[in-house]
Amino acid sequence: MLIDLNVCTGCSACVVACRAENNIPITGAHEAARNGTIQWLHIDRAWSGGQDDFSVESRPITCQQCDAAPCEPVCPVLATYTNSEGLCVQVYNRCVGTRYCALNCPYDQRFFNWFDYQWPTPMEVQLNPDVSRRTRGVMEKCSFCSQRVLAAERAARSEGRPLREDEVQPACVQTCPAQALLFGDLADPDSRIARAWRHPRLETLLEELGTLPRVRYVRRQDAPGAEALQPGAEDDE
Amino acid sequence: MNATSPAAAPISIAPGREAPLLRPMLVTGRAYKHMVILLTGVISWGAFCFIYQGFIGLGLTGLRRPVFWAFFITDFVFWIGISHAGTLISAILRLSSASWRYPVTRAAEAITVFALGIGGVFPIVHLGRPWLFFWLAPYPNARMIWPNFRSPLEWDFFAISTYLTGSALYLFLPMLPDLALARDRSQGWRHRLYRFLAMSWQGTQQQWHRLELAIQLMAAVVIAIAVSVHTIVSWDFSMAIVPSWHSTIFGPYFVAGAIFSGIAALILIMAILRRVYHLEDYLQPKHFNNLAKLLLTMTLLWGYFVFAESITTWYGNLPAEMPAFWSKISGHYAPLFWAMVLCNFVIPFPILAIKRLRTITGMVIASITILIGMWLERFLIVVPGAATQRFAFDNWYGYFPHWTEISISLATLAAMALLYMVFSKLFPIISIWDVVGQAPAPTGEGIAEPGPGGAP
Amino acid sequence: MIEVSLRLSWDHDLAGVVKRLEAGGVPSREVNVLSRVPLPESVFPANPSRMSLIGVIGALLGFSVAVAFLVAVTVSYGLRTGGMPLIAPLPLGVITYEMTLLASILAMLVTLFVRARLGPWRRVPEHPELDYGEVIISVTCADLAQAQRAREILAGVAAGRAA
Ligand code: SF4
Ligand code: SF4
Numbered sequence: 001m002l003i004d005l006n007v008c009t010g011c012s013a014c015v016v017a018c019r020a021e022n023n024i025p026i027t028g029a030h031e032a033a034r035n036g037t038i039q040w041l042h043i044d045r046a047w048s049g050g051q052d053d054f055s056v057e058s059r060p061i062t063c064q065q066c067d068a069a070p071c072e073p074v075c076p077v078l079a080t081y082t083n084s085e086g087l088c089v090q091v092y093n094r095c096v097g098t099r100y101c102a103l104n105c106p107y108d109q110r111f112f113n114w115f116d117y118q119w120p121t122p123m124e125v126q127l128n129p130d131v132s133r134r135t136r137g138v139m140e141k142c143s144f145c146s147q148r149v150l151a152a153e154r155a156a157r158s159e160g161r162p163l164r165e166d167e168v169q170p171a172c173v174q175t176c177p178a179q180a181l182l183f184g185d186l187a188d189p190d191s192r193i194a195r196a197w198r199h200p201r202l203e204t205l206l207e208e209l210g211t212l213p214r215v216r217y218v219r220r221q222d223a224p225g226a227e228a229l230q231p232g233a234e235d236d237e
Numbered sequence: 238m239n240a241t242s243p244a245a246a247p248i249s250i251a252p253g254r255e256a257p258l259l260r261p262m263l264v265t266g267r268a269y270k271h272m273v274i275l276l277t278g279v280i281s282w283g284a285f286c287f288i289y290q291g292f293i294g295l296g297l298t299g300l301r302r303p304v305f306w307a308f309f310i311t312d313f314v315f316w317i318g319i320s321h322a323g324t325l326i327s328a329i330l331r332l333s334s335a336s337w338r339y340p341v342t343r344a345a346e347a348i349t350v351f352a353l354g355i356g357g358v359f360p361i362v363h364l365g366r367p368w369l370f371f372w373l374a375p376y377p378n379a380r381m382i383w384p385n386f387r388s389p390l391e392w393d394f395f396a397i398s399t400y401l402t403g404s405a406l407y408l409f410l411p412m413l414p415d416l417a418l419a420r421d422r423s424q425g426w427r428h429r430l431y432r433f434l435a436m437s438w439q440g441t442q443q444q445w446h447r448l449e450l451a452i453q454l455m456a457a458v459v460i461a462i463a464v465s466v467h468t469i470v471s472w473d474f475s476m477a478i479v480p481s482w483h484s485t486i487f488g489p490y491f492v493a494g495a496i497f498s499g500i501a502a503l504i505l506i507m508a509i510l511r512r513v514y515h516l517e518d519y520l521q522p523k524h525f526n527n528l529a530k531l532l533l534t535m536t537l538l539w540g541y542f543v544f545a546e547s548i549t550t551w552y553g554n555l556p557a558e559m560p561a562f563w564s565k566i567s568g569h570y571a572p573l574f575w576a577m578v579l580c581n582f583v584i585p586f587p588i589l590a591i592k593r594l595r596t597i598t599g600m601v602i603a604s605i606t607i608l609i610g611m612w613l614e615r616f617l618i619v620v621p622g623a624a625t626q627r628f629a630f631d632n633w634y635g636y637f638p639h640w641t642e643i644s645i646s647l648a649t650l651a652a653m654a655l656l657y658m659v660f661s662k663l664f665p666i667i668s669i670w671d672v673v674g675q676a677p678a679p680t681g682e683g684i685a686e687p688g689p690g691g692a693p
Numbered sequence: 694m695i696e697v698s699l700r701l702s703w704d705h706d707l708a709g710v711v712k713r714l715e716a717g718g719v720p721s722r723e724v725n726v727l728s729r730v731p732l733p734e735s736v737f738p739a740n741p742s743r744m745s746l747i748g749v750i751g752a753l754l755g756f757s758v759a760v761a762f763l764v765a766v767t768v769s770y771g772l773r774t775g776g777m778p779l780i781a782p783l784p785l786g787v788i789t790y791e792m793t794l795l796a797s798i799l800a801m802l803v804t805l806f807v808r809a810r811l812g813p814w815r816r817v818p819e820h821p822e823l824d825y826g827e828v829i830i831s832v833t834c835a836d837l838a839q840a841q842r843a844r845e846i847l848a849g850v851a852a853g854r855a856a
Contacts, residue, residue: 035301035634068776070478073784076390077372078382081772094382096372097295097365098390099305103623104477108303112365114296136294137365209478212776254825375766383766387774387784395791403798410805418729421821436806437815439831440823445731446739447809451801454748458801462794469787670730673825 001144001173001183002196003060004218008180010058014172015041018062021145021171023131025117038111040142041172057220060172060181063088063109063142064205064213071101071110079139086186086214087144095138102139106206110141144183145170165191186214255418255669261514261661262419269658276655283648286641287362295365299639304624307616308642309363310473312649314615315498316356317397317470318491322499323349324404325463326531328456337527339671340519344510345503346408347666351656352502353401355649360393362645389473396462396469403459411452413438414670430663467495474618480557481550481622490542497535497581498611501604504528506657508601510666519667522597529600532607533589540582543614560625569635570621573613580610695840696818698831699847703728707736710830710850717846719832719839727820727829742808748801755796759789 018024018041027037046057069088072080079094080101102110116136119127127133130147134140149168156163165184173181184193201219204212290297300307323345330338361370373394377383384391417438420431438444471491474482484490504525511520550562565574585603588594624636660666701707707726715721726737763785771779806812823829830847834840 031296035303036296066776070775072774073385073387073777074389074477075774076385076388076394078385078772078774081774082776094372094378095365096369098360098363099365100388100390100473100477102302102305103479106478106627108627111302112305113294114301115294135366136296137367139365377766380770382770382772385772385774386763386767386788387777387781392784392787392791395788399791399795402795406798406802413811414729421819421823432819433813436811436813437817438811439725439817439820440727440729441725441809441831442728442732442737443725443740444809444811445728447742447744447805449731450739450742450744451805454745454801455798458748458794458798462791465787465790465794472787673730 001062001065001170001181001215002193002199002202002218003215004180004182005057005059005220006218007178008058008060008176009178010043010045010056011177012043013175013177014060014181015039015043017171017175018142020126021128021131022143023127023133025113025134026119026123027115027117031114036114038113038140040109040111040140055222059217061107061109061205062172062215063105063144064107064211064215065142065144067212067214068210069105070209070211071105074100074104076100085149087146088141089143089146090139090141092132092134092138092140097137097139099139105141106209106211110139113138113140254673257516257518258665258667258669258672259419259422261516261666262663265662269662273655273658276651276658279651280648280655283645283651286644286648287367290641290645291367295363297639298642299637301634301636303627304620304634304636306363306623307620307636308638308646309359310619311612311616312646313356313359313363314470314491314619315612316352316359316649317467318495318498318611318615319502320349320352320356320400320404320499321463321467321492321495322352322503323347324400324407324459325349325496326500326503328407328460328463331452331456332460335527337524340516340521340667341503341507341524341528342411342671343408343668344507344666346404346411347657347660348499348502348506349404350401350408351653351660353397353404354656355652357397357401358649360390389469389476392469393473396466400462400466403455403462407452407455407459410448410455411668411671412664413448414440415665415668418669419665464492467492474622479622480555480627481561482618484546486542486546486549490546493535493538493542494611494614497532497539498608500528500532500535501607501611504532504600505604505608508597508604510661511597514661514666516667519672525597525600526595529589529595529603532585532600532603536582536586536589536607540586543578557627560627561621564621564625565617569625570617574617577610577613577617580606581614582610695834695837696831697834697840697843697847698818698820698829699851700822700827700829701850703732703826703828705828707732707828707830710847713850714830714832714843714846717842719834719843719846723833723835725831725833727823727831728827729823729825732828744801744804744808747804748797751800752793752797754800756789756793758796759792760785762792763788 019026019039022040024038024040031037041060041062044059044061046059047055048057049055065086065088067082067086069080069082072082072088075081075095076098077094077096079091079096080088083089097112099112102108102112113134113136118124128147130151145168148170152167153163156167163185165188168183170181170183173183182193182196184191186194186197188194197216199218201221202216203219204216206213298308323342327338327342327345330342361367364370372378373384373391375384375386375394384394413436416431416435417440420428420435423431468488468491471487475484475487477483507520507525507528510516547562547566550558564570584606588599588603620636624634699710701710711721711724711726714724726732764780767779767785773779818831820829820831830850832840832843832847834843
């Protein structure tokens with residue numbers, strides 16, 4: 001996935017789409033005040049400049065789907081591993097909740113079900129049937145909407161044709177009004193993402209840790225890269 | 238005396254030399270019973286909290302992202318540390334044939350087994366779905382997936398179960414002759430219990446040779462296991478990518494800390510035993526004094542490790558590590574950090590170093606502060622590393638424990654006390670054959686009479 | 694099984710008694726000298742034991758079983774984690790180490806139980822009268838005749854002691 005920070009307006013439509021698609025529980029204000037929220041995707045805002053040249057950079061952050069994911073080998077029950085498509089998957093049924101993976105994710109992109117969350121009354125009717133509701137005590141995180149990937153693959157297989165490039169879109173990519181997000185198959189050298197992957201102004205978060213993220217950002221033209229790597233103190237949680 | 242006591246268990250002892258050591262098993266006072274009731278109450282409350290937490294979810298605790306580990310893991314490391322009292326110390330003393338060890342070893346080995354059992358409960362308590370803890374055991378699930386043997390938590394599982402097996406055997410084998418003695422001197426259910434546990438020990442010379450050899454050999458292996466266990470516990474942290482956890486020094490640092498807190502626990506428990514069971518003749522000041530010297534060494538070693546760990550972090554000045562470092566030295570966790578230094582070094586060091594202060598009372602004070610300090614040390618390793626800002630993401634969260642966490646921790650303290658009390662009622666807490674057998678044999682008492690002959 | 698026993702003081706010539714029993718036709722493995730604390734090595738020297746060797750063999754066995762088990766199990770359902778190799782010697786080595794030592798301990802335990810004839814299922818005569826500083830010469834006899842012989846020898850020993 002490629003995220004163009006030049007285009008992102010910080011409207012948070014992707015955050016809402018993700019929440020709706022993936023049955024992300026609503027934890028309420030009390031939990032939000034104590035960092036108890038669950039947000040597979042959130043916008044990290046970096047404030048810079050002074051009174052006159054004020055600027056804010058919005059950076060959608062999600063699980064980086066690391067190739068060398070530090071969260072995976074520490075799980076004692078293999079509830080998280082790299083699947084055949086290179087995604088870091090989380091198997092809810094196998095998770096026992098040691099929370100070691102969450103500590104070992106340098107991006108803090110793993111979320112724990114501290115309670116059995118309930119949806120306020122009208123909202124439970126819009127739960128996505130393709131995504132399981134998680135019980136208390138398991139870990140969850142962005143899956144790159146693997147239910148959509150699987151559905152598209154199934155459809156392509158039943159029609160006996162290869163998967164087309166634009167067939168799969170995670171909810172955030174589909175929703176983004178500014179089209180700041182690009183999703184595709186890196187294994188296909190002709191895909192749009194494979195071509196864009198060589199963009200000269202790309203950056204990866206915490207590259208020095210060697211986690212090889214599969215999410216890259218197109219750096220802002222007006223912001224020096226060093227600053228962009230240091231998101232400010234404000235968080236929109 | 239024992240016959241008139243209403244609570245006397247059905248053991249009749251000849252007023253032999255072992256009588257004072259068997260007496261704690263016989264005479265049960267009122268205070269003991271009250272204590273048992275009190276401790277059972279505390280433990281039940283803790284169990285209730287655990288079940289309650291299981292129904293509500295771990296959100297009940299003060300844990301939140303990114304502090305995924307805190308109180309329970311601290312307790313886990315603390316108890317596993319305490320467990321190094323016994324086997325490690327008694328094995329080292331045995332291998333170095335320090336003869337002052339005799340009255341100390343049994344008490345120490347019992348601490349190991351119980352502390353290990355209690356420590357092993359915490360990883361289960363802290364699970365998000367504790368009812369599925371057995372998924373960590375090495376067996377394949379319905380899809381033939383085995384646990385992940387590359388995970389440090391799985392190493393923990395193996396290390397702790399190996400250590401528990403080893404230390405339970407190491408407690409049990411040297412107790413065989415004493416169990417046989419208890420079997421010979423008891424009637425009723427106790428006789429049946431001891432007859433089973435004594436494993437038909439007769440005391441033939443063949444048995445003695447084999448037993449002493451086995452204990453000696455196992456001592457060597459158990460030391461190797463004990464060192465590995467706390468190293469592996471420390472690797473839970475140092476294998477992680479979390480700054481300030483990721484430290485190569487943690488292995489030896491944790492082992493040293495474990496022995497440190499283990500000796501403190503041993504001194505404390507020995508002082509209590511001496512007082513409650515009137516064992517002044519056996520647990521003499523010289524035993525305490527020797528242990529205090531060991532403790533003093535460990536105090537210095539611990540101070541050295543903390544210094545080495547801190548100065549390398551400070552001098553290296555890695556941006557990722559400094560928030561956690563400063564939060565300990567001068568920030569949010571500074572009061573706890575300096576309390577830890579006070580408890581682990583500033584108070585015990587003079588008490589243990591100055592001969593006039595090294596009385597049993599002084600040692601008990603030093604041990605208590607060290608136990609508090611070592612708990613704080615584990616807390617300060619676990620929490621600030623997780624709670625302070627890591628890398629570029631601002632995710633600071635101030636952890637504060639919930640009362641369920643505190644209750645469960647206190648309940649395990651009570652469980653330790655209760656297990657120890659029950660143990661000392663059922664088994665001789667001082668190795669009788671070691672202690673009484675070392676006294677010079679009386680001469681000229683040989684009663685020679687033909688054996689009664691055998692019944693078919 | 695008939696047990697014939699004699700209680701003696703520790704400083705008695707115990708080896709001599711055992712010799713007399715043997716001379717009287719009691720097989721030496723039926724003669725046991727029971728005591729509450731181990732007698733000094735000089736009285737009855739320990740016969741050589743292979744327990745340390747068995748411990749090492751157990752360790753080697755544990756090591757090989759651990760390696761085979763871990764490799765087989767990891768390969769049987771290979772789930773890649775963290776971009777690391779499936780068979781990673783060092784992480785698996787930690788568990789191998791523990792299993793090695795565990796096997797060594799268990800091997801020694803079994804040796805002890807077999808060689809020292811221990812086990813809760815065995816029934817042995819109990820000697821509550823045995824005290825410190827004393828031993829009991831216990832002879833296990835197969836039949837009444839042998840028991841009678843052993844009893845006579847022991848009575849002789851006792852008489853000699855009293856004289
Ligand atoms: S971002 Fe975190 S959760 Fe996602 S793969 Fe990387 S380490 Fe794992
Ligand atoms: S929807 Fe698009 S523009 Fe809006 S915050 Fe998300 S990435 Fe940025």
